[in-house]
Amino acid sequence: MDRELNPFKPGSGLRPPALEGRDRQLEDFDLLVARSKRRNYDRGMILSGLRGVGKTTLLNRLADHADRQGWLTVTIEARPDDAGVTAVRAQLSQELTVGLRRFSRKHRIEKVVEPLIEMARRFSVDVALGPAKLTVKSTGEAAATGDIALDVEELVEEITAAIKPKGSAFGLFIDEMQDLDRGLLSALLATQHRAGQREWPFFIIGAGLPNLPAVLADTRSYAERQFAYSSIGPLDAAAAADALRVPIRDFGGDLSADALDILVAASGGYPYFLQVFGQAVWNVAADAPFDEEDAYLAVEVGVKRLDEGFFPSRWRRATERERRYMAAIAHTGEESPRSGQVARLMGASASAVSDVRDSALKKGLIWAPEHGRIAFTVPHMADFIRRQAGDDVRP
Ligand SMILES: Nc1ncnc2c1ncn2[C@@H]1O[C@H](COP(=O)(O)OP(=O)(O)OP(=O)(O)O)[C@@H](O)[C@H]1O
Ligand SMILES: [Mg+2]
CATH class of the missing domain: 3.40.50.300 (P-loop containing nucleotide triphosphate hydrolases)
Structure with missing residues (x-):
């Protein structure tokens, strides 16, 4: 589709083409x-x-x-x-x-x-x-x-x-x-x-x-x-679908129900990801309505784009030890693991890694959803870390 008409706006605080679910x-x-x-x-x-x-x-x-x-x-x-x-x-x-x-x-x-x-x-x-x-x-x-x-x-x-x-x-x-x-x-x-x-x-x-x-x-x-x-959480499935469908239709495009499901699922309802995948599907589709194939390709293009910008900009703010700590969180496979479990994956006691936990907390890279547990402040960060190969992504 014509890139000049692409309505989606991944960015910080940018007014989205459709503000849904709020x-x-x-x-x-x-x-x-x-x-x-x-x-x-x-x-x-x-x-x-x-x-x-x-x-x-x-x-x-x-x-x-x-x-x-x-x-x-x-x-x-x-x-x-x-x-x-x-x-x-x-x-x-x-x-x-x-x-x-x-x-x-x-x-x-x-x-x-x-x-x-x-x-x-x-x-x-x-x-x-x-x-x-x-x-x-x-x-x-x-x-x-x-x-x-x-x-x-x-x-x-x-x-x-x-x-x-x-x-x-x-x-x-x-x-x-x-x-x-x-x-x-x-x-x-x-x-x-x-x-x-x-x-x-x-x-x-x-x-x-x-x-x-x-x-x-x-x-x-x-x-x-x-x-x-x-x-303020991710959008539910209906609102996430509207955040994509409304602008696509308003700007002269359309998409199949299957294509929409694929994009919504990949975004997890997170507005930034919706903007990225919406932008990608518009750009990769030759014409409307966008179909399943367009959607799969858009997810691939979108994830690549996120891996080059959104995630690394957060990852780079961490020191080497903080990265190891974050990698350990990712490798637990849990949404919000216990701090003790993360420490064990690093081969250390909880008190030995409490300083790096505190510094990552202070930087806003992670947060504590409840006492003794931690989670990423960036959605899908664990998947990003697991996708990377290299020494600094091993706990
Ligand atoms: N309700 C919504 N529906 C659709 N798109 C939205 C919605 N809210 C925000 N967006 C889009 O999502 C992206 C991220 O929004 P925003 O910068 O407000 O997030 P944030 O929570 O402030 O992020 P950060 O914590 O990084 O500052 C922007 O591109 C914005 O246009
Ligand atoms: Mg913000």
């Missing part, structure tokens, strides 16, 4: 926004799931919706390394400045918002320098004490006071939230908590890996009750 989250969020207009404030939302399952896409979709409904929306993406601490704080300040400016023009309340923009900018100068810096300001200006907890709370209080009379709300959308530095995370959770008690229209909508709920609970004991948690 009705519940979209409806819940619609309700949150609708209720906020009536000053009925519900809890913020946390979306967690494996790599490539569609968290960023969904988060962006929710932010667009809130924006269209007149919210002040700010989106940031956390980063794991130390440099990320400063960068994310600076990003928060900058996005807030931009968001406030847009908001004030749209609602024609420049006068009220101008001092808030100034506050958001000062937040960048003082707080972006990191938690170690403690400035005592002689002028006593707001949002610049250098104490991040105080500054965040003050900023949110002032902003929500200005926008509440408009029936609007402030939505802070945080991607890769498990990587947010503890200082900022704890300040934001405390502020969300305070906002709930004082009826400030402030909502954190976070997305991250499956360990995110545990990270939040470890940071603040009340985090468990603070949000509506939603785990």
Whole structure:
């Protein structure tokens, strides 16, 4: 088929040609926004799931919706390394400045918002320098004490006071939230908590890996009750089929029921894989309707493409020991093996490999679905490892 017309978009956070299987989250969020207009404030939302399952896409979709409904929306993406601490704080300040400016023009309340923009900018100068810096300001200006907890709370209080009379709300959308530095995370959770008690229209909508709920609970004991948690999984068979069929038909193609079954099964319902296989079947098929043969070829082409990009980009982030550890997980043949079993495959005791387990956890390569068990954060990673030949894929 004509490649120029190919509707599929494997990528990060790219708007898919058909966003399927997320009705519940979209409806819940619609309700949150609708209720906020009536000053009925519900809890913020946390979306967690494996790599490539569609968290960023969904988060962006929710932010667009809130924006269209007149919210002040700010989106940031956390980063794991130390440099990320400063960068994310600076990003928060900058996005807030931009968001406030847009908001004030749209609602024609420049006068009220101008001092808030100034506050958001000062937040960048003082707080972006990191938690170690403690400035005592002689002028006593707001949002610049250098104490991040105080500054965040003050900023949110002032902003929500200005926008509440408009029936609007402030939505802070945080991607890769498990990587947010503890200082900022704890300040934001405390502020969300305070906002709930004082009826400030402030909502954190976070997305991250499956360990995110545990990270939040470890940071603040009340985090468990603070949000509506939603785990974002692979699409069920019907939604996965629609994610392929709808765009194919919309763009002038079609496919047989057997072809569709083959592609859906190979994807395991994972949105990223659906995009890859959808793109491949469109490209390999000479004409519509795409048949079984096209589908088998597409899976072959798609898997090759994943083996050259999606998987190696994660694999390369691991050190040699972490790779051996990951290889051992893959070779157990289990979805979430016990840590002890993985250690035994490496010929070591659990305590001897606990450091490499911890470092792989910290990098987000693996996660602990329950105490004493581990699993990959990347779907189908074990198959990829088993497909490779070579020393670094043997435990
Ligand atoms: N509900 C959906 N239906 C169909 N395709 C989707 C859906 N959600 C996401 N996609 C597609 O899947 C791919 C991955 O989505 P996205 O980047 O949002 O995943 P993610 O969970 O944020 O991944 P990561 O953890 O690696 O950041 C994108 O190409 C996107 O267009
Ligand atoms: Mg993402």
